[in-house]
Ligand code: HEC
């Protein structure tokens with residue numbers, strides 16, 4: 001084939017891709033994780049593994065990883081012991097399966113728990129689920145691999161993303177505010193003693209001083225619903241899963257920082 005024909009095909013493909021990729025509320029170059037809006041004290045607490053209070057959970061998670069279930073093998077017997085092999089495990093979630101179902105890290109852990117370990121699922125916000133997700137997240141911190149980054153971008157081609165996006169711009173609650181009004185249009189401004197961030201999910205599960213403990217992303221999202229006096233959707237509900245998918249796409253290439261420390 002002549003070279004110019006190839007160039008034309010390539011150009012058309014690029015134009016097609018550009019037309020398909022949805023508009024971002026915040027330019028890629030302006031993306032900042034919530035850590036950028038925190039006090040220096042909190043940043044130190046987060047970045048020093050010896051000080052980070054979430055270490056109590058991830059150390060517990062590491063123990064759980066190695067420990068066999070009553071009627072099934074340990075996570076480690078199938079997945080290996082070394083953190084090196086775990087890197088990127090957590091960074092690749094949430095995923096949307098072929099059938100359109102959302103699989104977040106918590107759901108994947110419970111899928112292995114029930115199907116591979118023949119053990120009862122761990123409830124949302126149980127110490128065990130927080131511990132093991134904290135440990136997997138910690139092992140996956142840092143730069144995203146190319147494949148993971150592409151997968152994040154492709155989330156926008158799912159129905160879940162579309163529902164999540166619609167929710168993001170929908171005004172809710174007695175305060176009649178949408179997520180976007182705080183996290184897209186007013187980030188960097190003060191609200192009730194806190195600086196509003198861009199609302200990215202990359203630090204979760206996180207240790208929050210207000211909770212005096214760890215919480216999942218869903219717990220944080222529920223707090224935002226309560227904040228605008230809206231009824232918070234249940235943990236693991238389709239509404240929160242769809243938001244999680246939209247948020248993962250929206251955070252783009254921001255690296256995983258979990259387990260974070262928050263006010
Ligand atoms: C009235 C303003 C307001 C609205 C509306 C709001 N939030 Fe928040 N949100 C906050 C504040 C304040 C925080 C805590 C400080 C911060 O990180 O921004 C927060 C935190 C977050 C965080 C954690 C960020 C981090 O780095 O710890 C996420 C994710 C988030 N919000 C998502 C959402 C979603 C999704 C919605 C819509 C369902 C929403 N928020 C609606 C004010 C709001």
Ligand code: HEC
Nearest residue numbers: 073074075078079088089092108109111112113116117132
């Ligand atoms: C008997 C073997 C076995 C055990 C035990 C097991 N898993 Fe898995 N795990 C798998 C298989 C097979 C897959 C890929 C298919 C799937 O998603 O179920 C997988 C996938 C995963 C993934 C996604 C990895 C990726 O990058 O795609 C995570 C995370 C995970 N398991 C966590 C756990 C945790 C946490 C435990 C312990 C509570 C556990 N697994 C126990 C076999 C196992």
